[in-house]
Amino acid sequence: MSTPLLELHDLDVEIPLADGTLHAVRGVSLTAYAGQAVGLVGESGSGKSLTLRAAMDLLPVPAKITGGSVVVAGQDVTAMKPAQRRAVVSSQMAMIFQDALTALNPTMRIGDQVAEVPRQRLGMSASAARARALDLLDQVGIRDPEQRYRAFPHELSGGMRQRICIAIALSAEPGLILADEPTTALDVTIQAQVLGVLDGLRQEGVGLVLVTHDLAVVSSTCSELNVMYGGRVVEHGSTDVLLSAPRHPYTAALLRSVPDPDEPVHRLLTIPGAPPDLLQPITGCAFAPRCPAVVERCATERPPLMDVSAATAAGHTSACWRAEEPERWPGSIGEAALGVAEELRVVEERVHR
Numbered sequence: 001m002s003t004p005l006l007e008l009h010d011l012d013v014e015i016p017l018a019d020g021t022l023h024a025v026r027g028v029s030l031t032a033y034a035g036q037a038v039g040l041v042g043e044s045g046s047g048k049s050l051t052l053r054a055a056m057d058l059l060p061v062p063a064k065i066t067g068g069s070v071v072v073a074g075q076d077v078t079a080m081k082p083a084q085r086r087a088v089v090s091s092q093m094a095m096i097f098q099d100a101l102t103a104l105n106p107t108m109r110i111g112d113q114v115a116e117v118p119r120q121r122l123g124m125s126a127s128a129a130r131a132r133a134l135d136l137l138d139q140v141g142i143r144d145p146e147q148r149y150r151a152f153p154h155e156l157s158g159g160m161r162q163r164i165c166i167a168i169a170l171s172a173e174p175g176l177i178l179a180d181e182p183t184t185a186l187d188v189t190i191q192a193q194v195l196g197v198l199d200g201l202r203q204e205g206v207g208l209v210l211v212t213h214d215l216a217v218v219s220s221t222c223s224e225l226n227v228m229y230g231g232r233v234v235e236h237g238s239t240d241v242l243l244s245a246p247r248h249p250y251t252a253a254l255l256r257s258v259p260d261p262d263e264p265v266h267r268l269l270t271i272p273g274a275p276p277d278l279l280q281p282i283t284g285c286a287f288a289p290r291c292p293a294v295v296e297r298c299a300t301e302r303p304p305l306m307d308v309s310a311a312t313a314a315g316h317t318s319a320c321w322r323a324e325e326p327e328r329w330p331g332s333i334g335e336a337a338l339g340v341a342e343e344l345r346v347v348e349e350r351v352h353r
């Protein structure tokens with residue numbers, strides 16, 4: 001296989017705060033290739049954004065990488081000097097965010113914003129950069145790009161603005177796009193259009209790492225999933241397998257919390273209990289206090305990511321002591337794990353309607 005565009009090895013991110021150190025990302029490993037979409041899912045606060053930001057060298061002050069490494073297109077950038085690291089990272093990767101409005105410059109015409117990198121970083125002439133920007137606007141599905149070129153961000157809809165952000169990200173010709181909840185602020189139809197743009201790019205060979213809390217979004221876009229909880233990846237594998245045969249109770253619980261489009265009143269969207277306090281050391285499995293399948297060992301010994309592929313499919317790993325016996329998990333998470341296809345059907349219906 002080709003060199004991965006991004007590898008995270010055992011990455012730790014910590015944030016020193018007045019009341020202690022918040023250990024937000026705890027030993028995360030992840031690999032992304034050209035032409036592949038990898039999803040990072042989990043509840044709010046599980047460390048998804050900081051993982052992406054650490055990869056992109058965009059951690060908010062005072063957050064810091066305190067362990068592990070970031071390897072970009074085969075080069076370990078972790079110990080590089082900041083200017084060199086930024087040069088390598090920005091030559092290979094670009095990031096898009098949830099809030100397209102704040103990501104754009106309100107006082108600058110959108111075409112000029114798209115032309116900025118080709119002009120300044122790639123050294124194109126003004127007219128070549130303008131032509132490139134028009135191409136990019138066309139590529140992300142902006143109709144009538146000549147006319148739109150002169151618009152300001154506030155004159156465009158949310159979906160259009162997110163397309164502009166994608167065009168800006170593409171303007172540096174990255175191999176990999178890191179997308180942090182790119183469709184969360186959009187309504188369902190526009191969300192599907194923006195995901196369609198990202199999927200089109202993937203088919204043209206761009207790699208994608210997509211952060212979302214929405215399983216319907218990843219099920220339609222990503223071939224591989226990493227499920228995060230309490231700063232760790234607790235399950236990894238192909239999307240189809242994780243959605244039909246999850247081997248971590250947290251993934252199963254997430255599936256259970258997907259709203260059913262056939263029900264007039266949606267099921268409760270939350271998993272009972274609260275995520276762990278990341279300021280405190282976590283003994284055992286972080287999900288144990290909320291886990292319906294918890295056993296004594298879970299409270300004292302932290303389960304590493306273990307290979308569970310024998311029962312499901314290649315590359316499937318789970319950090320659960322009870323991953324091999326889902327038939328003994330109680331109630332609804334047991335049903336989800338045994339692939340009562342209901343869960344997958346609900347997720348897929350939401351995406352395809």
Ligand SMILES: Nc1ncnc2c1ncn2[C@@H]1O[C@H](COP(=O)(O)OP(=O)(O)OP(=O)(O)O)[C@@H](O)[C@H]1O
Pocket residue numbers: 015022024042043044045046047048049050051060061062063213278
């Ligand atoms: N700048 C910051 N200062 C203090 N704490 C932070 C900061 N950024 C993130 N955190 C904390 O780090 C943890 C992980 O945050 P992160 O944003 O990575 O989670 P997430 O999974 O992306 O959640 P969300 O979907 O809400 O963005 C959370 O507990 C969050 O409160």
